[in-house]
Amino acid sequence: MLKPYLFWPSLLGAITLLGGLVAARRAWSAAAGLEKLIVLGPVFVAAPLAAFGAEHMVLASVVSQMVPDWIPARLFWAYFVGLALFAAALSLILRKSVRLSATLLGVMFVLFVVLMHVPNAAAQPEDRFVWAVALRDLAFGGGAFALAATQMDPARARGARGLLDAGRLMVALPLLFFAIEHFLHPEFAPGVPLKKETPIWFPAAALWGYVTGAALLAAGGAMLLNLRARTAATWLGLLFLLLTVLLYAPIWATAVQSSEMIEGLNYVADTLMFGGTVLLLAGALRDDSR
Numbered sequence: 001m002l003k004p005y006l007f008w009p010s011l012l013g014a015i016t017l018l019g020g021l022v023a024a025r026r027a028w029s030a031a032a033g034l035e036k037l038i039v040l041g042p043v044f045v046a047a048p049l050a051a052f053g054a055e056h057m058v059l060a061s062v063v064s065q066m067v068p069d070w071i072p073a074r075l076f077w078a079y080f081v082g083l084a085l086f087a088a089a090l091s092l093i094l095r096k097s098v099r100l101s102a103t104l105l106g107v108m109f110v111l112f113v114v115l116m117h118v119p120n121a122a123a124q125p126e127d128r129f130v131w132a133v134a135l136r137d138l139a140f141g142g143g144a145f146a147l148a149a150t151q152m153d154p155a156r157a158r159g160a161r162g163l164l165d166a167g168r169l170m171v172a173l174p175l176l177f178f179a180i181e182h183f184l185h186p187e188f189a190p191g192v193p194l195k196k197e198t199p200i201w202f203p204a205a206a207l208w209g210y211v212t213g214a215a216l217l218a219a220g221g222a223m224l225l226n227l228r229a230r231t232a233a234t235w236l237g238l239l240f241l242l243l244t245v246l247l248y249a250p251i252w253a254t255a256v257q258s259s260e261m262i263e264g265l266n267y268v269a270d271t272l273m274f275g276g277t278v279l280l281l282a283g284a285l286r287d288d289s290r
Helices: 004-023 025-030 035-038 041-058 060-066 075-096 098-123 127-148 153-185 206-226 230-254 257-285
Strands: none
Touching: 004 025, 004 041, 004 075, 004 230, 004 257, 025 035, 025 075, 035 041, 035 230, 035 257, 041 060, 041 230, 041 257, 060 075, 075 098, 075 230, 098 127, 127 153, 153 206, 153 230, 153 257, 206 230
């Protein structure tokens, strides 16, 4: 029987994914081509949010250790963030109060970067994985801001444009860093460049590292310059979806020890959410990007 810290994140993530797909079925049917993938961006973000929210609840004592020492009531914040993640996931799949939830979600990820990741990176500037985590969360916040921009009133077009541009840059810059990491370390699992190496059973492991690096570089450059950024973000979202299904899901499914299972689940959720994030940005960008 699965332990609670494996069972609940897996169950709630799966329920949210299925519920989101059902809720998006009409919009998905009405879309054509790669637009169908963009429609599913909020679902691919919501499911990992629910899984991470469950982790915060069942592993609150562990998560609380990540809260800086100078912040009081660290256990409270672990539970609070877990509930906030649940609320954001529910908002995304039901399409209710999206502007508020997306804005708050973006602010939350920016606070993660400022309060936790930047101090960690400053203390360990030589650790590339610490920087990768910081930039990953920055990109998550950028995708949320891009979604929030699409929900603003037409009368606030200038503010929406500024928020979208901020979100675009918050996604583009991490992509360029990730691309360099893939070129320097192609033996590590493609996607968000963290500590896991590509398993030996995955064909052409190093080649996938270089291919992913090239895709990240092209997409990051397109987003930075706002040249065919929507198309680039959509194709990159498809790549991350394929990596989730073809690489990380099998890693999770074949894990034996509990530590490997929770790691595999986190990699699945992380990669799927990053793909959903770039799709949120694609959905916010106009077809006539310069």
